[in-house]
Amino acid sequence: xxxxxxxxxxxxxxxxxxxxxxxxxxxxxxxxxxxxxxxxxxxxxxxxxxxxxxxxxxxxxxxxxxxxxxxxxxxxxxxxxxxxxxxxxxxxxxxxxxxxxxxxxxxxxxxxxxxxxxxxxxxxxxxxxxxxxxxxxxxxxxxxxxxxxxxxxxxxxxxxxxxxxxxxxxxxxxxxxxxxxxxxxxxxxxxxxxxxxxxxxxxxxxxxxxxxxxxxxxxxxxxxxxxxxxxxxxxxxxxxxxxxxxxxxxxxxxxxxxxxxxxxxxxxxxxxxxxxxxxxxxxxxxxxxxxxxxxxxxxxxxxxxxxxxxxxxxxxxxxxxxxxxxxxxxxxxxxxxxxxxxxxxxxxxxxxxxxxxxxxxxxxxxxxxxxxxxxxxxxxxxxxxxxxxxxxxxxxxxxxxxxxxxxxxxxxxxxxxxxxxxxxxxxxxxxxxxxxxxxxxxxxxxxxxxxxxxxxxxxxxxxxxxxxxxxxxxxxxxxxxxxxxxxxxxxxxxxxxxxxxxxxxxxxxxxxxxxxx
Amino acid sequence: xxxxxxxxxxxxxxxxxxxxxxxxxxxxxxxxxxxxxxxxxxxxxxxxxxxxxxxxxxxxxxxxxxxxxxxxxxxxxxxxxxxxxxxxxxxxxxxxxxxxxxxxxxxxxxxxxxxxxxxxxxxxxxxxxxxxxxxxxxxxxxxxxxxxxxxxxxxxxxxxxxxxxxxxxxxxxxxxxxxxxxxxxxxxxxxxxxxxxxxxxxxxxxxxxxxxxxxxxxxxxxxxxxxxxxxxxxxxxxxxxxxxxxxxxxxxxxxxxxxxxxxxxxxxxxxxxxxxxxxxxxxxxxxxxxxxxxxxxxxxxxxxxxxxxxxxxxxxxxxxxxxxxxxxxxxxxxxxxxxxxxxxxxxxxxxxxxxxx
Ligand SMILES: Nc1ncnc2c1ncn2[C@@H]1O[C@H](COP(=O)(O)OP(=O)(O)O)[C@@H](O)[C@H]1O
Ligand SMILES: [Mg+2]
Numbered sequence: 001x002x003x004x005x006x007x008x009x010x011x012x013x014x015x016x017x018x019x020x021x022x023x024x025x026x027x028x029x030x031x032x033x034x035x036x037x038x039x040x041x042x043x044x045x046x047x048x049x050x051x052x053x054x055x056x057x058x059x060x061x062x063x064x065x066x067x068x069x070x071x072x073x074x075x076x077x078x079x080x081x082x083x084x085x086x087x088x089x090x091x092x093x094x095x096x097x098x099x100x101x102x103x104x105x106x107x108x109x110x111x112x113x114x115x116x117x118x119x120x121x122x123x124x125x126x127x128x129x130x131x132x133x134x135x136x137x138x139x140x141x142x143x144x145x146x147x148x149x150x151x152x153x154x155x156x157x158x159x160x161x162x163x164x165x166x167x168x169x170x171x172x173x174x175x176x177x178x179x180x181x182x183x184x185x186x187x188x189x190x191x192x193x194x195x196x197x198x199x200x201x202x203x204x205x206x207x208x209x210x211x212x213x214x215x216x217x218x219x220x221x222x223x224x225x226x227x228x229x230x231x232x233x234x235x236x237x238x239x240x241x242x243x244x245x246x247x248x249x250x251x252x253x254x255x256x257x258x259x260x261x262x263x264x265x266x267x268x269x270x271x272x273x274x275x276x277x278x279x280x281x282x283x284x285x286x287x288x289x290x291x292x293x294x295x296x297x298x299x300x301x302x303x304x305x306x307x308x309x310x311x312x313x314x315x316x317x318x319x320x321x322x323x324x325x326x327x328x329x330x331x332x333x334x335x336x337x338x339x340x341x342x343x344x345x346x347x348x349x350x351x352x353x354x355x356x357x358x359x360x361x362x363x364x365x366x367x368x369x370x371x372x373x374x375x376x377x378x379x380x381x382x383x384x385x386x387x388x389x390x391x392x393x394x395x396x397x398x399x400x401x402x403x404x405x406x407x408x409x410x411x412x413x414x415x416x417x418x419x420x421x422x423x424x425x426x427x428x429x430x431x432x433x434x435x436x437x438x439x440x441x442x443x444x445x446x447x448x449x450x451x452x453x454x455x456x457x458x459x460x461x462x463x464x465x466x467x468x469x470x471x472x473x474x475x476x477x478x479x480x481x482x483x484x485x486x487x488x489x490x491x492x493x494x495x496x497x498x499x500x501x502x503x504x505x506x507x508x509x510x511x512x513x514x515x516x517x
Numbered sequence: 518x519x520x521x522x523x524x525x526x527x528x529x530x531x532x533x534x535x536x537x538x539x540x541x542x543x544x545x546x547x548x549x550x551x552x553x554x555x556x557x558x559x560x561x562x563x564x565x566x567x568x569x570x571x572x573x574x575x576x577x578x579x580x581x582x583x584x585x586x587x588x589x590x591x592x593x594x595x596x597x598x599x600x601x602x603x604x605x606x607x608x609x610x611x612x613x614x615x616x617x618x619x620x621x622x623x624x625x626x627x628x629x630x631x632x633x634x635x636x637x638x639x640x641x642x643x644x645x646x647x648x649x650x651x652x653x654x655x656x657x658x659x660x661x662x663x664x665x666x667x668x669x670x671x672x673x674x675x676x677x678x679x680x681x682x683x684x685x686x687x688x689x690x691x692x693x694x695x696x697x698x699x700x701x702x703x704x705x706x707x708x709x710x711x712x713x714x715x716x717x718x719x720x721x722x723x724x725x726x727x728x729x730x731x732x733x734x735x736x737x738x739x740x741x742x743x744x745x746x747x748x749x750x751x752x753x754x755x756x757x758x759x760x761x762x763x764x765x766x767x768x769x770x771x772x773x774x775x776x777x778x779x780x781x782x783x784x785x786x787x788x789x790x791x792x793x794x795x796x797x798x799x800x801x802x803x804x805x806x807x808x809x810x811x812x813x814x815x816x817x818x819x820x821x822x823x824x825x826x827x828x829x830x831x832x833x834x835x836x837x838x839x840x841x842x843x844x845x846x847x848x849x850x851x852x853x854x855x856x857x858x859x860x861x862x863x864x865x866x867x868x869x870x871x872x873x874x
Contacts, residue, residue, distance in 0.1 A: 316757060337759030348757055355758075357751045368747060369758030371740045383738050 013076060015040050015202045016061070016092075016171055021070035023053075023060055030056040031067070032226040038171065038202045043193060045213045045234070046206045047246055048223035049444045050415070054206045055097055057223065058173045061204075062094045063087040074171075093164035097175040097206075099156055103149035110148055111163045127166070134165050138192045153180040153303055157189075165196075172196065173204040178212060182301055183472065183505035190216045208246075210239045222246055247445045257456065257478055257496075263292030266464040267433045272322035274312050282308040283319070284488040290433065290464035295455070297479030297496075298468045301508055305488040306468045307349060310437045313466070314346045315339050327432050340369060343432030345458075347422055347439045349468070351415075355422050358411040362403050363392035365410050366425050395424035400450070416447025423454050431463045438469055452478060472504060486510040537812065540860035548853040555848060561839040573834020574827035580834075582716035586788065588819075588826030590615070590797070592725040593780035594804025595811060595818040596732045601773035602813055603736060604749040608770060610656065610671030611777040612801025613678035617652045618645035618778025620682060622785040623690070623700055623792045626707035634706045638786060641707060642724065645782035646775040652678070653774020657767040667770065675801070683794065690792065699793040703785070710787050719787025724779055726819075732776070733815040745769050777801060798829065799847075806854045809861070825850070 014037035023031040030053045038044045046054045059065050061072060063081040072079055074090050081087050087094075101110050112127050128144060135142045140158055148156060157177055164172055174193070178186040193203055193216065205216060213220050213234060220237070222229040222245040229245045244250055267290040276282030282305045290296045300306055311317040313324065315336035323332045326342050348354035356365050367376045367388055375387035392406035399420045403413055410418065419439065426434070436455060440448040456478060459465050469475050475482055482499050484491040484507035491507040506512075556566045574584050594611045601608035621644040625637070632640060656670035683698065685691075692701035709720035736742040748755045748765045756762060784796050807825055811818035832846030 314757065315759075335759065335761065336757065337761070340759050346757070353751070354754050357747050357754055359750045360747065364743070364747075368754065369760070371743050371747075377740050381739055381741070383740060383743060385738075 013040075014038060014073075015075055017073040017076075018057075018061065019071045019073070021057065021060060021072070022068045023056055023065055024068050025056075029226050031060065031070075033070075034223070034226070034228045036221045036228060036231055038204055040170070040202050041197055041200050042218045043197050043203045043205055043216055045217035045220040046204060046223060047208065047210070047213050047220050047242060049208055049246055050442045051225075051444070052208075052223040052246075053226040054208075054223055055175055056226075058094060058175055058204060058206060061087070062092060062173065088167055091168065091170035092173070093167055093169040093171070094173040095157065095160040095164060095175060095177060097179070099160055101148045101156055101159060104147060106145050106147055107142060107151075107159050108144040110159055111166050130166060131162060134162055138195060140188075140192065153301065154182070154185045157181070161192075169201065171202045171204070173206070175206045176208070177205075178207065178209070179470070180302060182508040183501055184509060186212070210242050210246075213242060214239060224248055243445075257295075257480070258460065259480070260293050260460070262294040262480070263462065265289045266292050266327055267466070268323075268325040269309075269313070270323045270325075272309070272312060272319050272324070274308055274317055274319045276305070276308050281320075282488050283312065285322070286485075286488070286490055287322075288483055288490060288493060290466055292432075292462050292464050293459055294481070295459050295465040295467055295479045296493075297475035297482045298466060298485055299472060299475045299482055299504055299508060300470070300485035302470050304485050306437065306485060308488075309485070310346075310349065310435060310468060313435050314344065314348075337369070340429070343430060345426035345429065345431040345434045345463075347419075347426060347434070347436040349437030349441070351418055351422055356410055356418060358409075360410055361407045362396070362401070362410055362413070362421060363388055363406040365421055366392045366395055366406075366428075368425065370425070370428065391428070395421075395428070399424040399454075416443050416450070419443060419447060419451055423451065427454070427458060431458055431461075434458050434463050434465045436465065436467050436469075439467070440469075440471070440474060472501060475504075476501070484508055536864050540864045541810065541812075541857065544856035544860040545853065547856040548849060551852045551856075552845065552849045555845060556839075556841055559841050559845070561841045566835050566839045566841055569838040570828075570831035570835045572831075574831035576834075579716065580830065582713070582718050583830050584823060584827045585722060586717055586719070586826075587829050588823040589719075589721040589725050589787075590780035590784055590800040591803055591807050591822035591825050592819055593721075593728055593783065594777050594800045595807030595822050596725075596728055596815060597773045597775075597777035597780075598804045598808035599811065599813045599815060599818055600732060600736070600745070600776065601769060602749075602808055604745040604765065604769040605752070606657070606660075606749075606766060606769050606773070607668045608653070608656075608671050608773045608777075609668055609805070610652070610674050610774070610801070611780075611804045612797065612799065613671070613675035614649045614652050614774040614777035615781040615784075615797055615801050616678050616682055617648040617774070618781030619785045619792055619796060620678075620685075620781075621645045621648035621778065622707070622782040623703060626703035626785075630704050630706075632706065634709075637704075637706050638709055638720070641786055642779065642782055645778040649774040649776070649778020649781075650771040651774075652778070653770040653772070654767050657770040661763045661766055679794070682792070686792065686794065692791070697793070700791045702790045708786060708790055710790070717788065719783070721780070721783030721787040724783050728776055728779060729815045729819055735772070736815070741768060777804070803850060806850060806857070809854070809857055 016038040019035050021031050021034045034057060046057065048054050056065065060067050063083045063086050072081060079090060102113060105113065108124065108127060111131060131142065131144055142158060142162060148159065157180065177189060181189065193205065197203055207213060217234045219231060220234050221231040222242065224246060270287050272283050272286040273281060274283040286309060288296065298306060308317060312319050315334065319332065323330060325331065326339060326344060329342060331339050331342065352358060357368060370376055372380045376384055378384050389406060395401065396403060396406060401417050401420045401424065403417065413421065439455065440451050443451065455465060467475065467478055476496065476499065479496050481493055481495055482504065483493040484504060486508060487510060491510065491512065553563050556563050573580055575581055594615060597611050597614065598608060622641045625641045625644045629640065652674060655674065656667040659665040659670050660667050686698040686700065690700045692699055694701065711717060712719060736746060744760050744765050748760055780800060785792060789796050803825055807818055807821045810821035828849060829846055832843055835841050836843045
């Protein structure tokens with residue numbers, strides 16, 4: 001803990017008060033009569049599952065959305081925040097969940113862009129001095145002349161934060177800032193925002209991770225399905241209590257991984273190199289193998305080549321060098337559908353874009369990729385409606401997919417049910433090797449549990465699994481071995497029993513064992 | 518999101534079929550409203566103009582027959598566009614493909630004159646299918662291999678085909694007995710016209726109705742149709758699940774071209790008996806409107822095609838009785854298309870009050 005102990009900080013009037021805020025989107029009531037307040041010198045966590053309304057609440061405070069009803073008071077007076085401009089003028093700033101930087105511009109230019117009061121003339125000198133002062137104050141090194149697209153996601157986040165500080169804020173909102181950070185980077189962020197708090201800023205810190213709530217906040221407001229459940233002092237509640245509030249029922253925390261002797265090698269990647277979207281080498285000599293009855297976890301901060309690796313393995317990108325073997329066969333140059341026939345199942349990271357045809361009925365999506373196989377097709381050319389219907393009834397039941405019927409249009413399903421649909425489809429064939437990209441990202445706790453259990457079930461049945469995830473807890477809970485990827489290279493592959501978070505975090509930041517931090 | 522005076526225009530996640538139907542109705546009403554204004558501004562009596570429009574399209578047995586005749590090629594071009602659009606492939610080349618089919622028919626009829634009727638007609642339609650299929654496949658291959666937009670390639674191919682035909686009609690294929698740009702009549706064994714006595718209804722309507730069922734079957738009962746639809750809605754997911762883009766795109770556009778070519782063959786074999794540039798009144802382009810009006814569904818396409826056929830014939834009658842120029846039919850078609858596209862977009866939005874002030 002930095003700064004003053006809790007009791008020594010002055011108790012102040014709330015700087016922000018939100019009263020009975022309601023915001024409806026076409027399909028959901030995102031905020032339902034939510035009231036809360038934030039004080040100066042406080043870090044106030046907004047905790048809730050995905051879709052709980054955290055981003056909506058903060059974007060409404062910031063003026064991105066207009067509320068349907070409700071009032072906002074700032075510094076004790078009612079304010080009409082009609083747009084982000086009003087919010088900035090009042091002293092409210094936000095670091096969005098999805099950054100809004102301009103990649104080709106430098107850090108300095110990005111900070112100035114949109115923050116200068118008026119006119120074309122940019123006072124670069126003043127801005128440079130002020131930013132240097134800020135970065136000295138918080139001990140964060142920031143290369144002002146670097147182009148933003150050269151920066152890591154973690155660094156980009158600092159740019160966003162400094163942009164907010166540069167404008168001058170009294171209330172800073174951080175929307176899931178740790179989603180893109182290694183554990184060590186998160187720690188660093190925590191200490192910086194605590195320093196800001198001690199200097200009198202009010203901070204709203206959004207997260208869905210309980211650990212972070214406990215680590216950083218003074219008070220926490222829990223949201224669930226657009227409703228405020230409670231606001232409590234952080235030190236008065238346990239993680240379990242918070243979890244129950246967040247989910248609305250008792251939560252089982254971990255799923256037990258079973259140690260079992262692995263079988264034959266089922267998948268091999270040898271010295272894979274491939275070019276990414278920008279034409280840069282996104283994979284730089286990646287080698288690993290996966291055995292039957294084994295989960296290999298691939299940890300890493302997003303954007304280090306995971307997606308490219310996924311695409312190369314399923315056959316959507318060609319490696320420039322290296323080879324792939326599936327079930328003893330060289331598949332380096334085979335098509336996606338051939339790989340699927342050899343027993344490759346895949347759960348893509350972006351399930352809506354890459355995994356589903358959202359305007360298709362549930363039953364149609366359940367056979368995507370298998371449409372030419374028995375029994376869904378008669379002799380490859382004709383659709384076998386009966387078999388499809390039967391299969392989809394069974395899948396909906398077996399995988400507990402919440403849908404009124406197999407003819408429902410898929411886009412009406414929730415994220416969790418869409419993921420279950422994909423699992424049902426992928427596991428309908430005998431899976432020899434499963435590659436799962438961020439399989440629980442964006443899912444509620446219940447679905448997350450379910451998806452993890454199903455993945456482990458495939459392992460028990462004999463499949464080899466490559467689990468790509470940014471969630472270290474997930475990796476540690478499910479994997480037998482853990483590989484860490486950084487800038488397109490595997491830093492190391494370690495046995496889960498020898499792994500600890502600290503070490504993984506360092507590897508994720510590209511720091512080898514024994515190296516200076 | 519657009520926001521005016523406390524009201525906002527928001528995107529809706531889904532629309533109901535009823536809303537879509539209402540949207541089409543409103544679009545048609547708007548189109549007729551605009552047409553009425555145009556007729557009035559042309560100095561004609563609006564009521565009388567509409568009366569003659571109705572009489573010309575459905576007013577008598579022969580008017581109905583002519584509407585069917587006019588609608589026949591539109592069913593086929595509408596189906597052609599439907600198949601392509603279902604696969605998100607914007608085939609604007611149905612006009613050229615129509616003429617490819619017509620040219621193939623003429624070529625078969627003149628180069629194999631010894632064939633008797635049944636093999637002759639079968640060969641003609643087969644040749645048309647191939648010609649249209651090949652013409653359709655060209656933009657598909659260019660798209661997959663070089664990333665060329667099928668919109669531009671199909672539009673350009675229209676010109677290629679039409680200019681080539683103009684050349685043939687003014688030289689090698691020109692009827693030596695005529696000063697017009699037209700071929701001589703094809704042999705009688707290559708004709709199947711007047712299948713219902715007292716009307717000019719011809720074999721084309723049979724081909725068209727068979728095609729409707731075939732296209733419906735293709736789209737909804739075959740694995741290829743499934744792949745076309747999947748690819749059309751989400752090409753990325755389709756690729757990730759192993760549906761090969763080359764095969765899907767080539768087959769989609771080839772089938773689309775082949776169907777459009779059937780329309781051309783039908784007009785030659787069934788109606789005109791010879792090749793001229795004006796055997797199409799823009800059937801390929803009107804096919805786009807027909808397909809959209811028919812919500813890209815084969816059965817609704819029939820209704821849409823007959824509607825557009827009726828509109829054409831009605832406008833002809835209107836021209837004769839009221840002097841409103843036939844060009845107005847083109848205008849109405851254009852207005853229908855624009856109104857339809859606007860309605861289509863608007864059904865995906867809704868207007869809501871956002872702030873109680
Ligand atoms: N711009 C939007 N349009 C429509 N629905 C939205 C929009 N933004 C969020 N939602 C919906 O509102 C709900 C709350 O979303 P959000 O505030 O992003 O949740 P959180 O940040 O807690 O994950 C979700 O159901 C989401 O789908
Ligand atoms: Mg959010």
